[in-house]
Amino acid sequence: MRTWPLQDAKSRFSELVDRTLSEGPQLVTRRGADAVVVLAAPEYRRLAGQDSLLSTLLHAPRGEPLDVERPTDPIRPIEL
Known part of the structure; x- marks a missing residue:
């Protein structure tokens, strides 16, 4: 993971995005301390559990x- 000082990240934001997409997460520091990690959107969604419905269904437990428990009470009568 490459580290970017905040000033460099701001002035070279397009490069930061390109590297995130091609190389993976990028760390941005502020005053020498870790501040944020920039992630590609699909990676964020995966980590946050926000995959698509299709992906969720495909990865659902099987077998x-x-x-399913149904009540044994008789059905109530209705007037027609």
């Missing part, structure tokens, strides 16, 4: 029986 486990559903525990």
Whole structure:
């Protein structure tokens, strides 16, 4: 992970974005201390658990029986 001082990150933001997309996360420091990490949007979504519905369904647990319990009460009468 490359480290960018805040001033460099601001003045070369386009390069920061390009490197994030091609090389992965980039660390930005402020006054010599770690401040933020810049991530590509798909990586952020993956880490935050915000994958698409399709991805969620494809990675859902399989083979486990559903525990569906229905009430045994008779159906209430209705007037027609």
